[in-house]
Amino acid sequence: MIASAEVRTRRVDRYRAAHSYGLVLGLVTIVFVFTSVAPDAAWADSTLVLLESLTLVMALWTSGLAQTNSKLSIALVGLATASAVALLVFGGTFFRAVVLSLAGLLTMATIAAVALGIVDQGEANVKAVTGAICVYILIGLLFVYAYGVIALASSGDFFAQGTDGTRSLRLYFSFVTLATLGYGDYTPAHELGRTLSVVEALFGQLYLVTVVAVLVSRMRGRAPARP
Numbered sequence: 001m002i003a004s005a006e007v008r009t010r011r012v013d014r015y016r017a018a019h020s021y022g023l024v025l026g027l028v029t030i031v032f033v034f035t036s037v038a039p040d041a042a043w044a045d046s047t048l049v050l051l052e053s054l055t056l057v058m059a060l061w062t063s064g065l066a067q068t069n070s071k072l073s074i075a076l077v078g079l080a081t082a083s084a085v086a087l088l089v090f091g092g093t094f095f096r097a098v099v100l101s102l103a104g105l106l107t108m109a110t111i112a113a114v115a116l117g118i119v120d121q122g123e124a125n126v127k128a129v130t131g132a133i134c135v136y137i138l139i140g141l142l143f144v145y146a147y148g149v150i151a152l153a154s155s156g157d158f159f160a161q162g163t164d165g166t167r168s169l170r171l172y173f174s175f176v177t178l179a180t181l182g183y184g185d186y187t188p189a190h191e192l193g194r195t196l197s198v199v200e201a202l203f204g205q206l207y208l209v210t211v212v213a214v215l216v217s218r219m220r221g222r223a224p225a226r227p
Contacts, residue, residue: 019117021131024062024110027055028137035144035171042091044167045099046084052106053080059110059134063117080106097152104145111138124218132212136178139207143174143200150193160189173197178204 031051038044057073060066066073083102087095118131147170151158158164165173165186173186177200188194 019062019064019121019131020127021059021062021114021117021134024055024059024114025130025134027051027058028134028141031055031141032137032171035141036168038167040166042087042096045096045103046087049080049084049099049103049106050077052103052110053077056106056110056113059113059117063113063120065113065116076106093152097149100145100148100152104142104149107138107142107145111135111142114138124215126219129212129215129219132215136204136207136212139200139203140171140175140178143178143196144171146196147174147193150190150196154190154192157189158193160187161185174200177201180205 031048034044034051035048038047053076056076057066057068060073061068080102083095083099087099114131114134118128118135121128144167147158147165148167151164151170158170159173163169169186176183177197180201188197
């Protein structure tokens with residue numbers, strides 16, 4: 001049994017050392033789907049900040065920056081749990097804004113952790129591309145939280161169509177903007193919202209034509225030529 005445990009430990013260590021972001025991508029996908037289908041309720045915001053903290057812990061572990069049982073990882077989960085409980089107990093706009101802001105900060109930290117892990121690999125491979133996909137989705141989620149905070153903090157409607165939108169609608173708007181599709185069915189009503197949407201569109205466009213394109217092209221360059 002001890003030998004079996006040692007084998008599992010070595011397997012986990014190898015997975016971590018390989019910077020394989022499959023588990024991170026799985027958690028990011030769960031966050032994306034949950035954001036899309038969950039109702040606009042306090043428990044959903046609380047669940048989101050907990051999921052984001054777990055995603056960050058997994059990204060730190062995969063990138064080799066922290067163990068899952070490190071003081072940093074425990075502190076991050078503890079902070080997310082405390083804010084989630086506070087929202088459930090006290091409710092209100094203030095605590096919702098705090099929880100969404102914390103979720104955004106955790107998302108930013110996850111982006112940084114994955115990016116450092118990609119750079120640390122020193123080569124373009126499938127794992128690096130997987131990490132880059134994680135970053136792309138996380139950027140879209142980051143702006144979802146930003147739009148949510150603006151909607152809560154502003155006195156008027158976030159969208160010019162006369163609504164703050166649901167979380168699902170803001171997710172739709174964020175990724176339509178990130179992908180520069182420009183449907184135009186929903187547009188920000190305030191200057192800050194418009195500025196952020198322009199920044200997001202620039203991020204999305206530049207990210208695809210630089211980071212992802214460079215990684216894919218280098219992978220093709222490393223592929224052996226067929227006879």
